[in-house]
Amino acid sequence: xxxxxxAMGGDLAPAAIVRGAVDAFRQHGIEVILVGKRAAIEKELxxxxxxxxxxxxxxxxxxxGMDEHPASAVRKKRDSSIVVATxxxxxxxxxxxxxxxxxxxxxxxxxxxxxxIPGVLRPATAIPMPTIDGVSVLLDSGxxxxxxxxxxxxxxxxxxxxxxxxxxxxNPKVGLLNIGEEETKGNKLVTETYPxxxxxxxxxxxNIEGKDINFGKADVIVCDGFTGNVVLKTCEGLATAMFTxxxxxxxxxxxxxxxxxxxxxxxxxxxxxxxxAEYGGVPLLGVDGVSLICHGRSDAxxxxxxxxxGARAAKQGIVAAISRELGR
Amino acid sequence: xxxxxxAMGGDLAPAAIVRGAVDAFRQHGIEVILVGKRAAIEKELxxxxxxxxxxxxxxxxxxxGMDEHPASAVRKKRDSSIVVATxxxxxxxxxxxxxxxxxxxxxxxxxxxxxxIPGVLRPATAIPMPTIDGVSVLLDSGxxxxxxxxxxxxxxxxxxxxxxxxxxxxNPKVGLLNIGEEETKGNKLVTETYPxxxxxxxxxxxNIEGKDINFGKADVIVCDGFTGNVVLKTCEGLATAMFTxxxxxxxxxxxxxxxxxxxxxxxxxxxxxxxxAEYGGVPLLGVDGVSLICHGRSDAxxxxxxxxxGARAAKQGIVAAISRELGR
Numbered sequence: 001x002x003x004x005x006x007a008m009g010g011d012l013a014p015a016a017i018v019r020g021a022v023d024a025f026r027q028h029g030i031e032v033i034l035v036g037k038r039a040a041i042e043k044e045l046x047x048x049x050x051x052x053x054x055x056x057x058x059x060x061x062x063x064x065g066m067d068e069h070p071a072s073a074v075r076k077k078r079d080s081s082i083v084v085a086t087x088x089x090x091x092x093x094x095x096x097x098x099x100x101x102x103x104x105x106x107x108x109x110x111x112x113x114x115x116x117i118p119g120v121l122r123p124a125t126a127i128p129m130p131t132i133d134g135v136s137v138l139l140d141s142g143x144x145x146x147x148x149x150x151x152x153x154x155x156x157x158x159x160x161x162x163x164x165x166x167x168x169x170x171n172p173k174v175g176l177l178n179i180g181e182e183e184t185k186g187n188k189l190v191t192e193t194y195p196x197x198x199x200x201x202x203x204x205x206x207n208i209e210g211k212d213i214n215f216g217k218a219d220v221i222v223c224d225g226f227t228g229n230v231v232l233k234t235c236e237g238l239a240t241a242m243f244t245x246x247x248x249x250x251x252x253x254x255x256x257x258x259x260x261x262x263x264x265x266x267x268x269x270x271x272x273x274x275x276x277a278e279y280g281g282v283p284l285l286g287v288d289g290v291s292l293i294c295h296g297r298s299d300a301x302x303x304x305x306x307x308x309x310g311a312r313a314a315k316q317g318i319v320a321a322i323s324r325e326l327g328r
Numbered sequence: 329x330x331x332x333x334x335a336m337g338g339d340l341a342p343a344a345i346v347r348g349a350v351d352a353f354r355q356h357g358i359e360v361i362l363v364g365k366r367a368a369i370e371k372e373l374x375x376x377x378x379x380x381x382x383x384x385x386x387x388x389x390x391x392x393g394m395d396e397h398p399a400s401a402v403r404k405k406r407d408s409s410i411v412v413a414t415x416x417x418x419x420x421x422x423x424x425x426x427x428x429x430x431x432x433x434x435x436x437x438x439x440x441x442x443x444x445i446p447g448v449l450r451p452a453t454a455i456p457m458p459t460i461d462g463v464s465v466l467l468d469s470g471x472x473x474x475x476x477x478x479x480x481x482x483x484x485x486x487x488x489x490x491x492x493x494x495x496x497x498x499n500p501k502v503g504l505l506n507i508g509e510e511e512t513k514g515n516k517l518v519t520e521t522y523p524x525x526x527x528x529x530x531x532x533x534x535n536i537e538g539k540d541i542n543f544g545k546a547d548v549i550v551c552d553g554f555t556g557n558v559v560l561k562t563c564e565g566l567a568t569a570m571f572t573x574x575x576x577x578x579x580x581x582x583x584x585x586x587x588x589x590x591x592x593x594x595x596x597x598x599x600x601x602x603x604x605a606e607y608g609g610v611p612l613l614g615v616d617g618v619s620l621i622c623h624g625r626s627d628a629x630x631x632x633x634x635x636x637x638g639a640r641a642a643k644q645g646i647v648a649a650i651s652r653e654l655g656r
Contacts, residue, residue, distance in 0.1 A: 142507055145515040146516050186554065210559065224515075231558060234541055238567065259586075260587065262584060263584050263587035266577030
């Protein structure tokens with residue numbers, strides 16, 4: 001099992017990326033290939049005392065910037081870290097690719113160099129959503145902004161495969177994100193999707209509402225990419241706003257400050273639980289290879305977790321499983 | 329100024345409803361008309377020592393239940409509290425109606441008995457969203473699940489009028505809820521809506537993302553009713569989940585428990601700030617009269633705040649203002 005890591009992508013690249021890859025190797029024994037500028041990577045490896053580890057470096061000269069047009073950058077910059085790392089998967093030299101660089105570029109590289117699994121109409125991104133006692137997966141989270149019922153059904157099937165294989169959820173419950181529980185509720189898209197999911201072989205539990213997401217009512221939450229992206233970012237924003245207000249409240253008096261010091265460890269646990277970095281990146285499902293998208297702000301821990309998720313996804317054969325389920 | 333209050337609607341009716349109305353009268357000098365079963369209302373008035381107050385009761389026999397089909401119940405039950413209260417507005421005997429009963433029935437009653445303001449394509453519900461240092465308003469939040477660009481533009485205009493007149497926000501900033509900041513981002517609906525808002529006379533600040541909602545980047549947040557409803561309920565769910573986890577964290581050790589006692593007042597403030605009950609109900613904008621929808625779980629404070637919002641909306645003449653802006 002070898003995971004190609006784009007050493008140049010992300011706000012904290014290359015330092016945090018290299019460190020995360022080294023952690024995955026040291027702590028979990030996962031082989032990694034670092035893709036990017038050799039000198040920069042070697043410097044970081046030396047800084048974490050990892051120069052002697054059996055970590056392969058694949059050198060390339062270019063990097064796709066965050067402000068570049070994804071598709072054209074990926075086509076032009078053949079020697080960029082995201083393209084080279086993705087091609088390692090295509091050429092079976094790596095089992096998965098992990099990047100915290102431009103999401104658009106990573107998706108374009110996956111579509112262009114790995115391609116769709118035959119039978120998959122549109123790939124979908126599956127966001128791990130922390131719940132009160134575990135994690136669910138929500139998809140699509142932005143790959144498809146205008147979806148058709150068939151896209152949602154395929155997303156549900158791919159999400160269920162990922163939840164079972166990588167998140168270890170047996171026979172995952174699939175819920176359709178809607179504005180009410182009744183079958184007849186919702187907009188055109190979801191009312192047309194409901195009967196298709198009901199007649200599928202998935203463990204479909206019906207509609208779920210926004211308030212159910214963080215309570216883990218469904219393991220796989222299906223919606224169009226527009227709604228999914230808005231939900232994801234709304235959760236991010238609200239959690240940040242609440243932590244800001246909690247901090248402000250704690251600093252509002254001496255007594256609250258003392259109390260704050262005493263509850264801090266408990267609140268830290270909460271912050272960690274709601275931290276998307278814990279859950280190992282966002283898989284782009286439906287492409288012919290494992291590609292894990294990481295947040296631009298990923299630190300070493302996030303990268304390490306993504307490498308682990310990539311290794312698990314590859315080991316469990318999710319591409320083959322999706323192909324069996326949706327392939328033609 | 330007189331506000332008709334549906335005394336029979338809501339999980340805590342009639343006790344909490346009557347008490348909320350009494351509070352509005354006592355604390356804010358707002359005249360209220362309690363609509364519902366006279367005996368039940370009189371009993372509650374007596375229990376809060378308010379039998380001698382100048383509070384009018386309009387008796388009616390029926391109540392629309394939460395499980396009834398809204399439109400047909402409203403047409404059949406002419407002597408139900410929501411219908412009678414709404415008709416008081418129609419007949420100019422009240423300036424606004426407030427209810428915590430079936431939302432669908434209240435909307436049906438408003439559409440059927442008040443009717444749309446001529447020129448308004450579709451009424452929209454405007455949800456107050458707490459932000460880190462104030463409140464914004466998000467619309468539509470469920471009245472229209474399949475929206476057209478024109479509906480979003482009208483929602484924006486109505487929301488801006490409400491934000492200025494009732495929430496006291498001068499020249500409110502209007503943001504289009506989207507999945508990215510760039511003009512070209514998003515699904516068909518929002519990409520078609522963007523230029524219309526840009527060319528309107530509104531204070532349009534462009535796209536905002538989910539993460540911006542609770543930071544008050546826009547005062548008026550515009551989206552289709554499906555997305556709005558999902559966002560609203562997701563925020564409710566996440567806030568509840570976080571408070572549950574905070575509570576669990578605080579109870580996890582003796583030291584954390586002691587700390588918890590000391591920070592509790594600060595956290596209570598936070599809970600209150602995120603509590604939708606603070607913001608006085610959800611106006612149904614675009615109908616020819618003021619109708620404020622309250623949460624089914626509304627307590628006395630929520631009802632009192634809704635009565636105040638109703639009085640303010642009526643006093644500021646929002647129906648006339650919407651008619652001037654969108655009327656034909």
